[in-house]
Amino acid sequence: xxxxxxxxxxxxxxxxxxxxxxxxxxxxxxxxxxxxxxxxxxxxxxxxxxxxxxxxxxxxxxxxxxxxxxxxxxxxxxxxxxxxxxxxxxxxxxxxxxxxxxxxxxxxxxxxxxxxxxxxxxxxxxxxxxxxxxxxxxxxxxxxxxxxxxxxxxxxxxxxxxxxxxxxxxxxxxxxxxxxxxxxxxxxxxxxxxxxxxxxxxxxxxxxxxxxxxxxxxxxxxxxxxxxxxxxxxxxxxxxxxxxxxxxxxxxxxxxxxxxxxxxxxxxxxxxxxxxxxxxxxxxxxxxxxxxxxxxxxxxxxxxxxxxxxxxxxxxxxxxxxxxxxxxxxxxxxx
Amino acid sequence: xxxxxxxxxxxxxxxxxxxxxxxxxxxxxxxxxxxxxxxxxxxxxxxxxxxxxxxxxxxxxxxxxxxxxxxxxxxxxxxxxxxxxxxxxxxxxxxxxxxxxxxxxxxxxxxxxxxxxxxxxxxxxxxxxxxxxxxxxxxxxxxxxxxxxxxxxxxxxxxxxxxxxxxxxxxxxxxxxxxxxxxxxxxxxxxxxxxxxxxxxxxxxxxxxxxxxxxxxxxxxxxxxxxxxxxxxxxxxxxxxxxxxxxxxxxxxxxxxxxxxxxxxxxxxxxxxxxxxxxxxxxxxxxxxxxxxxxxxxxxxxxxxxxxxxxxxxxxxxxxxxxxxxxxxxxxxxx
DNA sequence: CTGAAAGCGCTTACAG
DNA sequence: CTGAAAGCGCTTACAG
Numbered sequence: 001x002x003x004x005x006x007x008x009x010x011x012x013x014x015x016x017x018x019x020x021x022x023x024x025x026x027x028x029x030x031x032x033x034x035x036x037x038x039x040x041x042x043x044x045x046x047x048x049x050x051x052x053x054x055x056x057x058x059x060x061x062x063x064x065x066x067x068x069x070x071x072x073x074x075x076x077x078x079x080x081x082x083x084x085x086x087x088x089x090x091x092x093x094x095x096x097x098x099x100x101x102x103x104x105x106x107x108x109x110x111x112x113x114x115x116x117x118x119x120x121x122x123x124x125x126x127x128x129x130x131x132x133x134x135x136x137x138x139x140x141x142x143x144x145x146x147x148x149x150x151x152x153x154x155x156x157x158x159x160x161x162x163x164x165x166x167x168x169x170x171x172x173x174x175x176x177x178x179x180x181x182x183x184x185x186x187x188x189x190x191x192x193x194x195x196x197x198x199x200x201x202x203x204x205x206x207x208x209x210x211x212x213x214x215x216x217x218x219x220x221x222x223x224x225x226x227x228x229x230x231x232x233x234x235x236x237x238x239x240x241x242x243x244x245x246x247x248x249x250x251x252x253x254x255x256x257x258x259x260x261x262x263x264x265x266x267x268x269x270x271x272x273x274x275x276x277x278x279x280x281x282x283x284x285x286x287x288x289x290x291x292x293x294x295x296x297x298x299x300x301x302x303x304x305x306x307x308x309x310x311x312x313x314x315x316x317x318x319x320x321x322x323x324x325x326x327x328x329x330x331x332x333x334x335x
Numbered sequence: 336x337x338x339x340x341x342x343x344x345x346x347x348x349x350x351x352x353x354x355x356x357x358x359x360x361x362x363x364x365x366x367x368x369x370x371x372x373x374x375x376x377x378x379x380x381x382x383x384x385x386x387x388x389x390x391x392x393x394x395x396x397x398x399x400x401x402x403x404x405x406x407x408x409x410x411x412x413x414x415x416x417x418x419x420x421x422x423x424x425x426x427x428x429x430x431x432x433x434x435x436x437x438x439x440x441x442x443x444x445x446x447x448x449x450x451x452x453x454x455x456x457x458x459x460x461x462x463x464x465x466x467x468x469x470x471x472x473x474x475x476x477x478x479x480x481x482x483x484x485x486x487x488x489x490x491x492x493x494x495x496x497x498x499x500x501x502x503x504x505x506x507x508x509x510x511x512x513x514x515x516x517x518x519x520x521x522x523x524x525x526x527x528x529x530x531x532x533x534x535x536x537x538x539x540x541x542x543x544x545x546x547x548x549x550x551x552x553x554x555x556x557x558x559x560x561x562x563x564x565x566x567x568x569x570x571x572x573x574x575x576x577x578x579x580x581x582x583x584x585x586x587x588x589x590x591x592x593x594x595x596x597x598x599x600x601x602x603x604x605x606x607x608x609x610x611x612x613x614x615x616x617x618x619x620x621x622x623x624x625x626x627x628x629x630x631x632x633x634x635x636x637x638x639x640x641x642x643x644x645x646x647x648x649x650x651x652x653x654x655x656x657x658x659x660x661x662x663x664x665x666x667x668x669x670x
Numbered sequence: 671c672t673g674a675a676a677g678c679g680c681t682t683a684c685a686g
Numbered sequence: 687c688t689g690a691a692a693g694c695g696c697t698t699a700c701a702g
Contacts, residue, residue, distance in 0.1 A: 004451075006678095006679055006680085007679065007680065007681095008679080016688075016689085017688065017689045017690075018679090018680080018681090018689085018690095019681080019682080019688075019689060019690080019691095020687090020688060020689075022680070022681055022682080023681090023682095023688085025680095025681095026681085030687060030688085031687070031688080032687060032688090035687080035688080047451075049448060049451035049452050050452055050679085050680075051392070051452060051453055051678085051679050051680065052388075052391075052397075052452040052453055052454045053388045053389075053391035053392040053397065053453055053678085053679080053680090054388075054392050054678070054679035054680035054681090054694090055679080055680055055681075056387075056388035056391075056680090056694095057386070057388040057389050057392050057678090057679080057680070057681095057693095057694050057695065057696085058679080058680045058681045058682085058693080058694055059680085059681065059682095059694085060694075062387075062388065064435075067436075069421060078417070079414035079417070080414075080417070081417030081418070081421070082413070082414070082415070082416030082417025082418070082419070082420060083416070083417070084417070085417060085420055085436060085438075086404060086416070086436075086438050089436045089437075089438045090438055093438070093445075098435055098449075098454065099435065099436055100399075100433055100434065100435050100436075101402075101420060101421075101424045101434050101435075101436055102424075103420075103421050103424045103425055103428070110428070113384065114433075116339075116382075116384035117384050117385060117386060117387040118386055118387055118388055119387045119433065231595055256591070257595060260566055260592060260595030260596060260599055261595055263599045264595055264598045264599035341694095341695055341696085342695065342696065342697095343695080351672075351673085352672065352673045352674075353673085353674095353695090353696080353697090354672075354673055354674080354675095354697080354698080355671090355672060355673075357696070357697055357698080358672085358697090358698095360696095360697095361697085365671060365672085366671070366672080367671060367672090370671080370672080385695085385696075386694085386695050386696065388694085388695080388696090389678090389694070389695035389696035389697090390695080390696055390697075391678095391696090392677095392678050392679065392680085392694090392695080392696070392697095393677080393678055393695080393696045393697045393698085394678085394696085394697065394698095395678075
């Protein structure tokens with residue numbers, strides 16, 4: 001439509017050089033207050049906006065963070081994936097970064113391309129599993145990267161996740177405190193374990209450990225895949241282990257469906273069965289009041305992920321960071 | 336790490352000019368087969384990738400699509416939002432575009448900035464409601480834009496959505512065919528209607544229309560907001576209208592919870608209550624087999640959205656497009 | 671069929 | 687405190 005205004009237009013209108021305008025833009029203190037003020041006014045008058053491509057070419061920085069979706073996520077995609085992306089890009093914006101979603105199946109290839117073409121300054125790897133090839137790719141490229149997940153090795157990359165070990169231990173202490181001697185861990189599906197997702201592995205391993213330490217009889221139930229009916233699976237688990245007095249649910253779809261599934265079968269929570277569930281506090285509409293729960297906070301995680309990546313971009317040589325956010329156990333609210 | 340290779344390096348190594356390399360890159364037929372072949376080989380050898388910023392500066396095209404999240408989505412965010420973004424960016428990639436997520440609360444401001452700084456070639460507006468300010472903003476900017484949603488007016492913008500009117504009519508014909516004289520429409524929450532979201536309005540209006548045409552007694556139930564317990568709301572609706580023999584559920588969280596909620600109350604589907612639900616075929620883990628349902632396909636929608644936007648970018652003067660995808664009604668599978 | 675050159679809109683040493 | 691100028695890595699008329 002109307003002609004696009006460039007830095008030259010501003011310079012001319014303000015009666016200064018392009019360099020001066022550029023310095024004003026970057027708040028360089030060498031420019032006098034009056035000049036800066038004058039330039040800023042003409043910028044507003046003309047409605048100037050910096051050309052992103054030109055700046056990127058000149059500075060060799062794109063000011064874009066690449067959000068890399070998991071390779072081969074298969075059919076399973078958390079309902080909170082969208083919220084994650086939303087929040088990440090929100091916090092990125094607050095730090096002056098745009099965010100680009102990199103989602104094709106050939107995750108690593110897409111990463112190489114995005115990096116080689118200077119499209120991004122850094123990567124956020126979503127839902128990283130053990131030995132995730134995206135980590136080695138990031139390493140080879142040598143680009144600032146933060147891993148969202150808890151792989152056994154992060155290959156020298158910064159890491160952010162919920163502290164599943166600590167949360168698991170806390171769940172078990174709660175079980176002991178409430179005098180439960182035999183419990184069920186309703187865990188993630190076998191296909192999640194097969195993918196070696198850290199959140200599933202780390203949580204389960206700590207539960208096993210704590211069960212031993214506390215002398216609690218533990219049964220682990222893990223559905224075969226994520227397509228089966230979680231309500232039926234939950235009841236099946238109860239049927240298999242009739243002496244269990246409590247259950248820990250660490251599984252998204254099961255957490256959502258569980259209150260209904262139990263009430264449908266006339267199981268009173270917490271009288272017939274004491275239940276602890278782990279789910280994001282953003283899971284609102286699902287009614288879980290009679291459960292105790294570990295309330296992970298996606299918002300805090302997103303904020304931490306972005307700040308970690310931004311810090312890494314600013315100082316590539318800073319020591320590696322491993323941030324585990326430890327969310328507390330909430331007791332059920334009676335209603 | 337290792338020095339980044341530019342078009343000059345390729346030109347030198349291949350013994351041609353930069354211009355020639357550039358022409359090879361764009362498959363210009365003026366370059367001889369042999370030269371092109373030679374250049375392509377050195378490109379591979381050197382591992383050259385075009386610098387995105389340089390190209391964008393030169394061509395004034397960013398090759399990026401901006402996905403604009405709804406302004407003030409409030410607490411409600413569909414569980415499929417993430418899948419949507421994922422699929423959109425997948426199809427964008429297939430068409431040679433990257434996708435940038437634009438999500439801040441000041442949606443329109445963010446749009447202006449993204450456009451002014453030449454960061455995007457076009458916009459996809461997610462979940463557009465009637466009189467959505469993003470539409471007028473897109474118009475003022477004069478940038479290729481496709482509206483995902485069914486607003487009353489699209490302000491001259493291309494539009495893609497599921498065909499809610501047609502689907503609603505089909506649901507009602509099914510009701511009539513099954514001889515239901517009195518039914519309940521369990522609809523979206525009042526806050527969704529207050530936002531004037533087209534999918535809720537258009538569907539409801541057609542249901543009302545069809546009810547009149549077919550002589551069916553219709554009760555519309557709409558929860559106050561999206562935080563309330565959908566299971567309780569569903570039962571409340573049944574309680575209010577005890578003579579209804581069927582229900583149409585057009586509400587995401589209610590669709591998910593409904594099978595459990597009904598079974599918990601001993602309501603047999605379809606014997607006690609005939610139910611038609613509308614939900615994406617990507618909603619897998621939730622068990623809905625005893626419902627009839629309109630199976631919208633997020634994948635097809637995403638594909639259509641991207642192809643529409645790409646076409647618009649290529650030909651800004653082509654006639655305006657309005658694509659309504661009409662998904663069929665599936666009868667329940669007995670199991 | 672190929673190349674020299676201008677230009678895209680910025681930033682940043684370097685002079686003054 | 688400010689400006690002239692080079693350079694970032696491409697593309698694209700324009701010559702030849």
